[in-house]
Amino acid sequence: MSVPVTSSHFPYLTIRLTIRQPLARNQQELEVEALVDTGFDGGVVIPKGALDPSLTPVRYLPWELADDSQVLLPAFLADVQIGTLPPVRTIVMPLGDEPAVGATRHGPLQDSSRPRHTDFC
Numbered sequence: 001m002s003v004p005v006t007s008s009h010f011p012y013l014t015i016r017l018t019i020r021q022p023l024a025r026n027q028q029e030l031e032v033e034a035l036v037d038t039g040f041d042g043g044v045v046i047p048k049g050a051l052d053p054s055l056t057p058v059r060y061l062p063w064e065l066a067d068d069s070q071v072l073l074p075a076f077l078a079d080v081q082i083g084t085l086p087p088v089r090t091i092v093m094p095l096g097d098e099p100a101v102g103a104t105r106h107g108p109l110q111d112s113s114r115p116r117h118t119d120f121c
Helices: none
Strands: 003-006 012-020 027-037 044-046 059-064 070-081 088-094 100-102 117-120
Touching: 012 044, 027 044, 059 088
Parallel strands: 027 100, 044 088
Antiparallel strands: 003 117, 012 027, 012 070, 044 100, 059 070, 070 088
């Protein structure tokens, strides 16, 4: 079953993040306007300054950027919620200066061929 979610600020969606610490009670909740990036399949990225510095990454992951450079980024576990849809567990990484959410089959969103609309399964 697909649930349509619309945005008045396309290609951005308001997403709620709960960044969790697996072995601690520490967590961070954020609500951000994230760019829906159909070429990104890595979960969610947020600006480094938006991340609580007391949080500890679950691991560091290698990433290849659009300019073919490679970086090692801290990865955090998070639940992402869009609208009234159930939360989806994904990874969050600090990178760049704009929040972005992946829109491929590996990210929390799925591609949609219809403009101003994204289908969720």
